[in-house]
Structure formats: C-alpha cells, structure tokens
Amino acid sequence: MGQFKMPSLGADMESGTLTRWLVGPGDQVHRGDVVAVVDTEKSTLEVEVFETGVVDRLLVAEGAEVPVGTPLAVIGAAVGGPVPPAPPAPAPPAPAAAAPAPPAAAPPAPAAAGVAIGPAIPTSTRPALVASPMVRRLAGRLGVDLALVRGSAPGGRITRHDVEAAAGRPPGAPARPFIRSSPRARRLAAERGLDLAAVAGTGPGGAVTVLDVECAGPAAPPPAPAVPAGTGPAVAATQLTGAASQMTGATTRTTGAAPAAGPVEDRQAAMRRAIGALMARSKREVPHYYLSTTADMGPAADWLTRTNLDRPVASRLIMPALLLKAVARAVATVPEMNGSMVDGSFVPAPAVHLGVAISLRGGGLIAPAIHDADRLALGDLMGALRDLVSRARAGRLRSSEMSDPTITVTNLGDLGVESVFGVIYPPQVALVGFGRVAERPWAENGMLGVRPCTTVTLSADHRASDGHRGGLFLTQIAELLRKPEEL
C-alpha cells in the first residue's frame, strides 16, 4: 500500500492544482503511467506514478490546489503479483459492461475490494504500449486490443479517441473526453464559458490554443434545437452549458475569490513570480562563477549542410541539436557539472538529463529535460527536442521531465544574442549558454580566416567545481563541436 503524492516538479514549485484524474479506484497502474494532470504556476504537467499496483482510492478532488507532498491517492499492491493470463480472446462485454467486472477474472484483490479490471489485457502479454490506464480500461471495456491500435498522440501514445475509433464507435460519446489544450486556452475558455471539447484544436497534436478559443467566439446563446451529430459548432452549443459550469466551478475553487483580472494575466503574473523566486534563491545561495569561450562552428555548419542534403524535411537536423549533444557528451569528461546540491554537498547524477530552456509564447520560460541526452543518436535527440518544445508550448509536459534535469542549456542564439550568462537552476550546479552562430575572424596556424563561430558560456556552482574544471568542460564542448560526425 503506497501513497501517490503531489510531486515537486521543479525547485520553484510549492503547490499544484490537480486538474484531472486519468485513473479511478480499481484501475491497475504501472510505474511510469501518466495518472493525473497537474497545473503549476508555470505549466500543465502530466504526472507519472512511481509504483505498480491498483488504485485504491483518490484522496484529492479535481480542481483542488494542494502543497507538494500531499497524498493524492492510495495505491494498493498489484493484484497477487503477476496477473495470470486471461483467456486469449475475451468476448466483447455486454453494452452495459461499465459495471464491475466479473470477479472470476482475477484472484481476490486484497486492497481493491471487488473491482478488478474487466476483461483486461493480460499483463504477461501486454506489449510496451503507450497508453494511460484510463485508455487501457476503455480498451478493455470495448474489447479493443491495444496492440492493434495506432496511437495518434505524440510519441505514439494511444488516446481515448484512437480506442473508440478502433472499436468503431463514434468518438467522444460518454463522459468528458480529455482535451489537449494549453493552460491559457483553458482559462480563457472557462472565462468565456466555452466547452473546450467544442473548439477545434489547431495546436500541436490537435491541442486547443488561445487563438482557437478566441476564434470560437463568445459563448453561444442557449441550446440550439437538436442538430444531427457531426455538424460542429451547433452540436457544441448544445453541450455547452453543462461543461461550462463545470469548468467555471473548477476555476473558482482553484483561485478562491477570483479577482476581476483576466486569467491570462494571472497566469503570466504567477509564472513571473515563480521564476523570480527561484532565480532570487539561486543568486542568493549559489556562488556562481562564469566562463566563456569562442567555438569554431565551421565544421558543424558544413556537416549539417551536407547531412541535411540527404534528409527529408521532417528528419533534418538543426544546430541546437548538435549543441545539446556536445554538452551532454562533455559531461563525461567533467562529471562535476552534472548533478545536484543536496544539503550543501554535490551529488553527481548517474545519467545526463539535459534541461532545455524553452521560452513560452507570451512570456515566461520553462526548462524540462531530455532524458539520457548523451546516449541519444542525433536524429533521436532532434526528435526529442522538437517533441519537447511543442509539448512545452502546448502545456503537455510530463512530471519526470520537470523534476529531474541534471544540467541545463540555454540557447539564445536564435534571437541574435551574442552571449548569455545564465542563472543556475537550483539544485543543479551548471548552466551552459550558447549565443548566435555568426561569421567572425578566426586565426589558426598563423592564418587568418572567416568562420562561423559562437560564444559558449558556463555558469557553474563554486561549491561543486572551480574555474579550472569549468574551463576544461567548455573546451571539451568546443572540441566535440569540431567533430560533429562523431557526436
């Protein structure tokens, strides 16, 4: 029996709002499953569970804001260890099979009283599918084999709609479907009394953006007369009232006495405060030292041009992928750049989870991690970067990405900045900055030439390292960038 708690998703997080449960009592969950959606001051995150078992009960209602560490749910032990394989082809359940499944399907569950997961996919044959427990439960109910379903969400994740489509059933029929949306879009929709389900999303992965909500216009007048399904806006209007009041309810609960100020401004102000608090703490507590060097980017630029000639548009590489890879690899030479300060002493990290500072449209920034960046092939790193940026901007980051970066990179080069000396994200101990890649005079072997160059900077924590090691680290990054074919 374990507790699933509100995780700390970054050193600047004090509390979070549980906006949605993706599981309910009786659901089987596996380590790494996304089980809830949490709003922090900075973003919306998909929160993963860290144990395998059965959800016994939920302790916190949707819409509640609770401090970090608050128990959110009780997770019972997995049902009698490995679940015995179910009969190979479970008959599709009767239409009304949403009720508890026949107890015979599983041995008596100690904790989850009588609520076994229906004709679920046998654990032993369960392939490594990317689907939330809610989706798996739905698949079980509808008799859909998830292994045969193609996930439409980023990372090939299988959504509720994919399952419903596979079951040959009109999507979005019962319950509230989970709508991809940015936090700002959600607030705006709530403010305007719009049902997000009724807004066509044009963002990454079909996410509903602020613009979509704005384009959807003001809340429609009272329910229109019945309209045949599938005619879009009119259908939406009939669904509107109920969902809208639900959303407004949640918002009011969340923010307490909601001030008259627009939710978008609230969000901006909250993010500014969160960033300010963390950076002030960093500047107060972390003894920074700063170094910079100029890296010859000629070889990397040439290599990139040659490589991209043969690559189709969607798999082309861009310079930031090379920069990230070089930093991740350089950590092997100077491991004291990669890790965290715990109670005043440096604890090196066993893996390189590279934080990437991503600016959000409309202001603010967030620095989620690309996991094991040193071991990803460049193409995979590029894919991970694109995925991370689009999810960061759509408000679909995962909790582990926020909680465990071990070193961070900021690249302001795209904006034309020449160099950036960043502020370290506690409890990390180093931050690498890249400026613009631009042609500069370059002297080598007594010859003067013109080459594309960039300024690489390091902000590091003096408690973990000193300038000599920091210098070695920067030199190593520059060296790695001179041999892009080996990255």
Place this chain on the structure above:
Amino acid sequence: MTRDDAMDLVRSVMREVAPEADLGAVGRDETLQEALDMDSIDFLNFVIGLHDRTGLEIPERDYPQLATLDGCIDYLSSRT
C-alpha cells in the same frame, strides 16, 4: 496554386506552428522569424508544415526564399 491559396496555406501552417502569432500584423516583406519571434525549431516546423501540405521537398538552400511572407507566396505559387 494561386497567390491567394499560397497565402491561405502559409496562414494555416503558421497557426499550427505558432498559434499565438498574429500574422495579420506582419508586413509582406518583414522577416517572419523576427516579426513572429520564431526560433529555429519553429521555422523547421513551419517548413515541415509546408512540405506536408504541398509535397514540396524544400531543400535547406531554399530556406532564405521563405524568409518573408512575399517570399513564401512567390515560392509556393511558382512551384505548385
């Protein structure tokens, strides 16, 4: 593709790539990346979006031709 179709295409791809960006406020000869605060990933996603809709390969050496709205429209309308 007519110039109007090309403009519509650019507008719709841009809405996916940079939903908050206001294309209406951008002059036809302004640099898109600067005017809309797009980073290199945004620009790559923009090119991928154009490729997905048109099937054009759009090699990297053509990127400079896509720098402005006018450039995009010339490029797309002359090739599709």
